[in-house]
Amino acid sequence: GQQLNQSPQSMFIQEGEDVSMNCTSSSIFNTWLWYKQDPGEGPVLLIALYKAGELTSNGRLTAQFGITRKDSFLNISASIPSDVGIYFCAGRDAGGTSYGKLTFGQGTILTVHP
Amino acid sequence: GAVVSQHPSRVICKSGTSVKIECRSLDFQATTMFWYRQFPKKSLMLMATSNEGSKATYEQGVEKDKFLINHASLTLSTLTVTSAHPEDSSFYICSARKDRGLEQYFGPGTRLTVT
Numbered sequence: 001g002q003q004l005n006q007s008p009q010s011m012f013i014q015e016g017e018d019v020s021m022n023c024t025s026s027s028i029f030n031t032w033l034w035y036k037q038d039p040g041e042g043p044v045l046l047i048a049l050y051k052a053g054e055l056t057s058n059g060r061l062t063a064q065f066g067i068t069r070k071d072s073f074l075n076i077s078a079s080i081p082s083d084v085g086i087y088f089c090a091g092r093d094a095g096g097t098s099y100g101k102l103t104f105g106q107g108t109i110l111t112v113h114p
Numbered sequence: 115g116a117v118v119s120q121h122p123s124r125v126i127c128k129s130g131t132s133v134k135i136e137c138r139s140l141d142f143q144a145t146t147m148f149w150y151r152q153f154p155k156k157s158l159m160l161m162a163t164s165n166e167g168s169k170a171t172y173e174q175g176v177e178k179d180k181f182l183i184n185h186a187s188l189t190l191s192t193l194t195v196t197s198a199h200p201e202d203s204s205f206y207i208c209s210a211r212k213d214r215g216l217e218q219y220f221g222p223g224t225r226l227t228v229t
Contacts, residue, residue, distance in 0.1 A: 031216050033217065033218065035220070040205075040223070040225070041222055041223060042118075042120075042207045042209075042220035042221050042222045042223045043158070043207070043220045044220070045116075045217060045218070045219060045220075048216065048217050050216060086155075088157065088158070090218075092216070100146060100163065100211065101148075101160060101163065102148075102160070102218060104157045104158050105157065106156075106157050107155075107156075107157050109155070
């Protein structure tokens, strides 16, 4: 089946630093989504990417859909304490029997020290 | 907006009983809803895909007779954990996709504890 490798698994940074995390896939995806999950809550959609090469920003967040359609990255600039949480990438394969299903990365645990 | 609610947020039940979890899309119609299970510090594991008016499609290894899913309307899907056992204790999260949409929105999750 499809696999998503998300890295790094965890990050410990100082407030104000920039953060970068990425996901790579063994197969092609037509959609990449980035979510943030706080403890005890459901994931919240941060950014959605639909086209290879697409670069999209949402405030301090920037994400890109890789040209090969097998990877995506998420950058957070000037981190603040409330950025703490688990970040998940998710890819969707539009074809075949897996239509509509999201495949999730393992998550990146972000800790921001004030 | 795209708001998805779940009820209850927490539930404790005794072994052998059944528990129903509701998932509602509050401000949009969702032809497709998904049910996930998540273990502590782990990623989300898809259990089943639910389409309004039809039977749910379960992922390999998920018992359909144990995890009953009903998607009776465009805004409501339910997951019933039947004859619950302690190993069913977990965080269950639903998500909904807007009709023909590509984005998927998650509910806040339900913490199930089986004693």
